[in-house]
Amino acid sequence: xxxxxVALVTGGAIRVGRAICLALAAAGYRVWLHYHHSAxxxxxxxxxxxxxxxxxxxxxxxxEAARAELVRTVLDPDGPAxxxxxxxxxxxxxFERGSFTGRSDADxxxxxxxxxxxxxxxxxGLAPGLAAVQGSxxxxxxxxxxxxxxxxxxxxxxxxxxxxxxxxxxxxxxxAVRVNGVAPGTVAWPEADxxxxxxxxTRAAILRAIPLGRIGEPDDIAQAVLxxxxxxxxxGHTIAVDGGRLAAGGLG
Ligand SMILES: NC(=O)c1ccc[n+]([C@@H]2O[C@H](COP(=O)([O-])OP(=O)(O)OC[C@H]3O[C@@H](n4cnc5c(N)ncnc54)[C@H](OP(=O)(O)O)[C@@H]3O)[C@@H](O)[C@H]2O)c1
Numbered sequence: 001x002x003x004x005x006v007a008l009v010t011g012g013a014i015r016v017g018r019a020i021c022l023a024l025a026a027a028g029y030r031v032w033l034h035y036h037h038s039a040x041x042x043x044x045x046x047x048x049x050x051x052x053x054x055x056x057x058x059x060x061x062x063x064e065a066a067r068a069e070l071v072r073t074v075l076d077p078d079g080p081a082x083x084x085x086x087x088x089x090x091x092x093x094x095f096e097r098g099s100f101t102g103r104s105d106a107d108x109x110x111x112x113x114x115x116x117x118x119x120x121x122x123x124x125g126l127a128p129g130l131a132a133v134q135g136s137x138x139x140x141x142x143x144x145x146x147x148x149x150x151x152x153x154x155x156x157x158x159x160x161x162x163x164x165x166x167x168x169x170x171x172x173x174x175x176a177v178r179v180n181g182v183a184p185g186t187v188a189w190p191e192a193d194x195x196x197x198x199x200x201x202t203r204a205a206i207l208r209a210i211p212l213g214r215i216g217e218p219d220d221i222a223q224a225v226l227x228x229x230x231x232x233x234x235x236g237h238t239i240a241v242d243g244g245r246l247a248a249g250g251l252g
Pocket of ligand 1: 010011012013014015016017034035036037038039059060061062090091092093094095114140141142143183184185186187188189
């Protein structure tokens with residue numbers, strides 16, 4: 001059985017999750033790749049990381065039973081990684097927008113289930129495996145955890161909850177498991193929303209709010225995840241990787 005450390009990356013097929021999978025594989029991790037709809041992209045990432053890849057694991061993280069099945073698969077002592085797990089990266093999330101009065105309680109519950117309940121649920125389920133190797137969890141937050149954005153109440157609230165959960169889990173799971181967060185500013189423009197199209201006023205406003213004057217790259221996030229995974233005395237903290245946006249208090 002290989003002694004290489006093992007990571008699970010949720011939403012690992014595209015964009016930020018993809019960059020995290022590639023960076024972890026390059027750093028010597030074997031990587032369980034989870035995806036939901038992006039099957040072709042997941043296959044491409046697995047081809048790119050070759051023998052480091054495990055899975056892929058396809059499931060809807062909003063489905064509690066499916067999450068339990070994922071936990072069983074990853075921690076299965078007869079599985080491809082022998083049940084070993086050193087790092088959980090809770091990357092998958094939704095990014096829903098809508099006017100406060102136009103949205104419903106059901107909308108709020110859906111966002112909370114995916115962006116807040118699922119990461120906590122995976123941390124709880126996988127904790128025994130992580131504890132066995134003094135592993136860690138890295139949660140992907142958002143600068144929106146710290147700044148309310150009009151039209152994104154559900155998202156901001158879920159990410160703010162995950163910011164507290166990161167600290168609370170660091171206490172709950174100590175001393176065996178460290179728990180930290182990375183809060184990205186913009187590192188990849190939303191693709192499905194034309195308000196963020198090239199040359200749009202929204203893009204210009206966001207760029208004005210970033211002191212470094214540009215958005216980041218998905219690999220900037222991946223390198224912060226790797227740093228936290230390797231830092232044995234950091235727990236309960238979140239690194240903002242945002243080009244200075246929070247420091248400047250800029251909403252865009
Ligand atoms: N991009 C940025 O600039 C930025 C800024 C701030 C924070 N963040 C945070 O960084 C993380 C990654 O951002 P991103 O922009 O790469 O995200 P993204 O492009 O919106 O991708 C979302 C990921 O989540 C997965 N996902 C969505 N719904 C799911 C469900 N119900 N069940 C399972 N998986 C589901 C998707 O999987 P499939 O594609 O396979 O369906 C996809 O991999 C997120 O936590 C996000 O909030 C990103």
